[in-house]
Amino acid sequence: MARWTGEWLSAPRPGAEEPPRWRGERLGLPEQGVGAVARGGARLLGLVVDLVAASLLTSLFLRPDLQDTAAMQSYNLWAIAVWAVITIIPVSFFGFTPGMFVTGIRVARLDGAQMVGVPRAIVRAALTFLIIPAAIRNADGRSWLDRLTGTVVIRMR
Structure with missing residues (x-):
């Protein structure tokens, strides 16, 4: 059994499963x-x-005022709400956010379904x-959120 730190800290044991040769091989x-597991840099970008x-x-509708703490708190809350909308809706139906589209990656379900879905x-x-x-990612390049939702982030190009 691998430690929580991942397979990269665990020494190979006799009779143990051979580690994957590349991310996503398993x-x-x-x-x-196309279809390979996306790297962390593309995901971060x-x-x-x-x-x-x-x-x-958010700046189109609210003016950020760095001198006014209350205005900035409101601005930040609205920016988080906008981020949630531009993340949840496109991923649900198309499999990628605007940022993922720019970097050439998308979310795919492991069960082969076309849409990721709202939940x-x-x-x-x-x-x-x-x-x-x-x-935090495993040897296959999947983060905790990928493993919890049965998805993987792959390259589109």
């Missing part, structure tokens, strides 16, 4: 190209693009908001 995904987009969209997208957004579940 899931039947290719090593490179996609999140940053989504956060900037949410902030810019899975809500869980993914909630756990992404907490950061840690999205940052």
Whole structure:
């Protein structure tokens, strides 16, 4: 049994399952190209693009005032709400956020269904908001939120 720190700290044991040669091999995904497991850098860049987009969209309706704490709290709450909308709705129906589209990655269900669905997208957004579940990944490159929702983030190009 692997430790919580992951397979990379566990020494191979005699008779143990051979470690995968690439991320996603156990899931039947290719090593490179379309359909391969997305790297952490693309995922992080996609999140940053989504956060900037949410902030810019919020700025269209609310003026950020760095000198006014109450105004900034309101602005930040609205920016989080906008981020949730631009994350949950597109992932539910299309499998990617605007930031994921820019970086060329998308969310795919492991059971082969076409749409991720609203419940899975809500869980993914909630756990992404907490950061840690999205940052810790296993040997297949799947984060806690991927494992909980039965999904994997793959490359589109």
